[in-house]
Amino acid sequence: MPDKVALVTGSSSGIGLLTAIELANNGFKVIASMRDLGRRDRLDQAASAAGVSDKLDVQRLDVSEFAAMPAFAEKLVGDYGRLDVLVNNAGFAVAGFAEDVKLDELRQQFETNFFGHVALTKAVLPIMRQQGSGHIIMVSSISGLHGAFSVSSYAASKFALEGWSESLRLEVNALGIKVVLVEPGAYKTDIWDRNAHVVEKALDGSSPNRERGAKFKERVQGIPKRDPIEVARLIARIAQDPNPRLRYLVGADAHIQLWLKRLLPWKWHEKLIARMLKVD
Numbered sequence: 001m002p003d004k005v006a007l008v009t010g011s012s013s014g015i016g017l018l019t020a021i022e023l024a025n026n027g028f029k030v031i032a033s034m035r036d037l038g039r040r041d042r043l044d045q046a047a048s049a050a051g052v053s054d055k056l057d058v059q060r061l062d063v064s065e066f067a068a069m070p071a072f073a074e075k076l077v078g079d080y081g082r083l084d085v086l087v088n089n090a091g092f093a094v095a096g097f098a099e100d101v102k103l104d105e106l107r108q109q110f111e112t113n114f115f116g117h118v119a120l121t122k123a124v125l126p127i128m129r130q131q132g133s134g135h136i137i138m139v140s141s142i143s144g145l146h147g148a149f150s151v152s153s154y155a156a157s158k159f160a161l162e163g164w165s166e167s168l169r170l171e172v173n174a175l176g177i178k179v180v181l182v183e184p185g186a187y188k189t190d191i192w193d194r195n196a197h198v199v200e201k202a203l204d205g206s207s208p209n210r211e212r213g214a215k216f217k218e219r220v221q222g223i224p225k226r227d228p229i230e231v232a233r234l235i236a237r238i239a240q241d242p243n244p245r246l247r248y249l250v251g252a253d254a255h256i257q258l259w260l261k262r263l264l265p266w267k268w269h270e271k272l273i274a275r276m277l278k279v280d
């Protein structure tokens with residue numbers, strides 16, 4: 001039987017890189033896509049160390065270039081004839097108080113974290129519809145279920161993804177297509193530093209939230225972050241599950257946050273958060 005085919009976005013680092021390797025380890029042919037092929041070294045080294053280089057096809061894809069997606073999907077069908085798994089992983093986080101975020105900064109956040117996933121999903125849906133099968137795995141976040149300090153734009157993009165994906169799942173279940181949301185807590189990847197886009201107003205010092213921002217930054221640096229291989233292994237398991245759930249929360253911190261949000265009245269919950277953060 002030919003290999004199953006998976007497409008992963010944002011494979012140059014973090015969860016995407018590890019997921020590409022994990023899927024290859026589990027017998028998938030993986031189209032490991034990234035927006036800048038000049039950043040493929042880490043993936044190539046990891047693939048070579050795992051002995052799966054021949055299972056990877058590294059291709060360029062910027063998920064905010066929507067117009068390129070139909071041609072990308074067409075080429076994929078030409079090359080492989082099928083697509084079994086799409087992992088919509090590419091993303092970044094706008095960091096800054098909601099008051100300081102410019103509308104353009106918020107829009108950019110949505111372009112990648114929401115519209116990027118939507119556009120690519122729409123481009124591959126006809127392939128999966130024709131096959132009568134396929135897994136679409138969205139890398140969302142605990143921030144798609146729980147608002148958080150200083151990442152309102154990020155949380156908004158993930159809440160949007162949650163609503164869109166939940167609805168899509170209802171629509172495509174009958175076509176044999178499984179839509180799944182993976183919701184990680186804090187994992188040690190580049191999203192916390194290299195890929196954190198601090199808003200202009202915080203960088204140029206004009207923010208009225210300057211001092212609170214500095215205190216919050218300290219708190220964030222102190223948050224324990226887990227090994228992202230946990231998330232990659234979970235995604236590989238979901239990709240092979242013929243009957244996956246809609247949601248997979250991953251990480252003890254994510255479970256605790258959601259449990260507290262559901263258990264406590266919101267007014268108590270927000271007091272608890274304020275006491276823990278100590279950012280007045």
Ligand SMILES: NC(=O)c1ccc[n+]([C@@H]2O[C@H](COP(=O)([O-])OP(=O)(O)OC[C@H]3O[C@@H](n4cnc5c(N)ncnc54)[C@H](OP(=O)(O)O)[C@@H]3O)[C@@H](O)[C@H]2O)c1
Nearest residue numbers: 010012013014015062063090091141186187189190191195
């Ligand atoms: N780490 C966490 O704590 C955490 C928690 C919850 C959810 N997540 C989610 O996990 C996913 C992966 O993030 P990560 O933690 O692995 O962070 P990461 O190491 O920063 O990886 C993000 C990846 O997305 C890529 N990317 C960003 N914009 C892109 C675009 N327009 N087109 C294509 N690729 C793009 C980056 O490419 P470049 O290398 O070119 O920048 C990078 O490969 C994200 O959706 C994130 O929201 C992460």
